[in-house]
Amino acid sequence: MQSQSAIFQGSGYPVITASTPEEIHAHTRAQGYDIAILNHTLSFADRKNLAQEIKEQDRLKGVLILHASGVLGNPHADVAVDSRGGAANVLRALERVDILCAMRAQHANEDERPIVVVDPERNYVFANEAACRLVGFDHAQFMELRIDDLVAGKSQVAGPLFERFVSDGSQIGAINLRHRSGRILTVKYWAEVRNDGYMMARWEPLSAHDTINPAPSSKA
Numbered sequence: 684m685q686s687q688s689a690i691f692q693g694s695g696y697p698v699i700t701a702s703t704p705e706e707i708h709a710h711t712r713a714q715g716y717d718i719a720i721l722n723h724t725l726s727f728a729d730r731k732n733l734a735q736e737i738k739e740q741d742r743l744k745g746v747l748i749l750h751a752s753g754v755l756g757n758p759h760a761d762v763a764v765d766s767r768g769g770a771a772n773v774l775r776a777l778e779r780v781d782i783l784c785a786m787r788a789q790h791a792n793e794d795e796r797p798i799v800v801v802d803p804e805r806n807y808v809f810a811n812e813a814a815c816r817l818v819g820f821d822h823a824q825f826m827e828l829r830i831d832d833l834v835a836g837k838s839q840v841a842g843p844l845f846e847r848f849v850s851d852g853s854q855i856g857a858i859n860l861r862h863r864s865g866r867i868l869t870v871k872y873w874a875e876v877r878n879d880g881y882m883m884a885r886w887e888p889l890s891a892h893d894t895i896n897p898a899p900s901s902k903a
Contacts (some may be wrong), residue, residue, distance in 0.1 A: 684700055684702060684722070684724075685700075687720075687722065687749075687766070687773070688700055690770045690773065690774065691720075691774075691777065694774055694777075696777065699715070699716060707733065711733065711736060711737055711740070712740070714740070714741065716744070717744065717745060717781075717784060718744070718745035718746070718747060718777070718780050718781065718784065719733070719734075719737050719744060719745065719746050719747070720747045720749060720777070721733055721734065721746065721747070721749065721750075722749040722750070722766065723749055723750045723766055727750075727752065727756075730748055730750065730753070730757060730760075731756065731757045731759070734746045734748075734757055734759035734760050735759045737759070738759040742787075743784065743787055743788055743791060744784070745761050745780040745781070745783060745784040746759060746760050746761050746780075747760075747761065747762050747763070747764070747776055747777055747780045748760045748762070748763040748764070748823065749763075749764060749765075749766040749773065750763065750765065750766070751763075751765040751767075754821070754823040754824045754827060755824075756821075757821065757823060758821040758822065759822075760821070760822065760823040761780050761783055761784075761822055761823060761826065762776050762779050762780050762783070762823055762826050763776075763823045764776035779808060779826065782808055782809070783808060783809050783826070786800055786808070786809040787809065787811075790809075790811060793811075795813045796813060796885050796886065796887060797810075797811065797813040797814035797816075797817050797870075797885065797886040797887075798810070798811045798813070798814060798883065798884070798885050798886075799811075799814050799883070799886070800877075800881050800882065800883045800884075801829075801830055801881065801882050801884075802880075802881055802882075803849075803880060803881075803882075804829075805829045805830040805831060805845060806828075806829050807826060807828050807829065807830070808826075808881065810822065810825045810826070814886065817860075817862075817868065817870075817886065817888065818833060818860055818861075818862050818863060818868070819862050819863035819864055820863050824863075830845060832861075833860050833861055834858055834859065834860060834861070835858075835859035835860065835861050835867055836859070844856070844858070845882075848874055848876070848882065849876060849882070852875065852876050853873075853874060853875040853876065854872075854873075854874045854875075855871075855873050855874070856871070856872060857869060857870065857871045857872070857889060858870060858872060860886075868888060869888070869889045870886040870887060870888050870889060871886070871887045871889055872884045872885065872886050872887075873885045
């Protein structure tokens with residue numbers, strides 16, 4: 684815990700440590716933090732229960748799991764990373780949670796339409812609860828995905844659409860997504876390039892009776 688704290692503090696993150704159950708609960712209930720880092724010394728059950736408790740108190744808080752199994756069966760975790768992968772991997776994961784928390788705050792008062800945000804490499808950096816429910820992934824699992832993992836047809840479809848989207852600045856169209864179960868979902872999407880360079884899309888599921896124009900439209 685001391686070595687992990689030193690890594691975070693050396694990168695500019697102020698750290699409060701807690702090692703006993705009493706200390707952990709006292710700090711999480713005090714609300715004096717932005718991101719909770721639950722490491723491998725906690726049991727799976729403790730990590731899951733603490734993540735749930737944190738999100739029930741404040742859904743805008745970030746939860747980073749430092750364990751290889753962190754993406755499994757913990758719907759309240761935001762990002763998970765195996766701490767054995769080294770300090771650089773852990774810091775990248777913390778930065779991802781930091782970005783995610785900022786975006787979650789920005790969209791906190793929006794409607795329940797699924798919203799996702801990707802970086803220029805097509806990695807998902809934000810997904811709201813509605814987006815996670817739509818495709819059947821827990822949040823930490825969703826944050827392991829790229830556009831190519833969700834779009835049916837992978838890069839043959841996603842690549843050209845994404846390149847055109849980045850060039851034009853916005854795009855409206857319909858695309859097929861692959862649910863975690865393997866089922867195909869057709870969604871209409873409204874996408875735009877944000878001022879910070881990230882790309883945001885809102886999804887609307889379409890029924891089999893909806894008529895769509897398969898070719899996306901764009902505007903600068």
